[in-house]
Amino acid sequence: MGGETHLYLGRQYRLKIAQGATEGVKLKGAFLAVATRRRNSRRVKQLVRDWYREKGNSRIAFSFDRAALYSPRLRTAHADTAINAAPLGKLQPKWPDTA
Numbered sequence: 001m002g003g004e005t006h007l008y009l010g011r012q013y014r015l016k017i018a019q020g021a022t023e024g025v026k027l028k029g030a031f032l033a034v035a036t037r038r039r040n041s042r043r044v045k046q047l048v049r050d051w052y053r054e055k056g057n058s059r060i061a062f063s064f065d066r067a068a069l070y071s072p073r074l075r076t077a078h079a080d081t082a083i084n085a086a087p088l089g090k091l092q093p094k095w096p097d098t099a
Contacts, residue, residue, distance in 0.1 A: 006032050017044060025051035
């Protein structure tokens with residue numbers, strides 16, 4: 001499970017898993033560091049998926065805010081925009097499915 005590579009914003013990061021009291025995912029240098037209380041593949045998968053979703057939502061929101069900022073300067077109307085929460089496709093992890 002640890003050592004696989006994952007793409008984020010065009011770069012590859014190696015998965016590094018550590019057991020700890022708090023759970024979360026962070027980019028640390030060339031690593032996608034996952035801290036988890038339970039070191040099992042299902043929990044790691046869920047944490048990584050949630051992290052990707054959070055980062056994606058953040059970047060999309062930033063892009064919409066930026067578009068709203070520039071729309072008056074470009075003399076275009078900025079429409080209220082909503083994001084459909086339906087998934088576009090499944091993430092394809094590099095580890096085998098244990099379900």
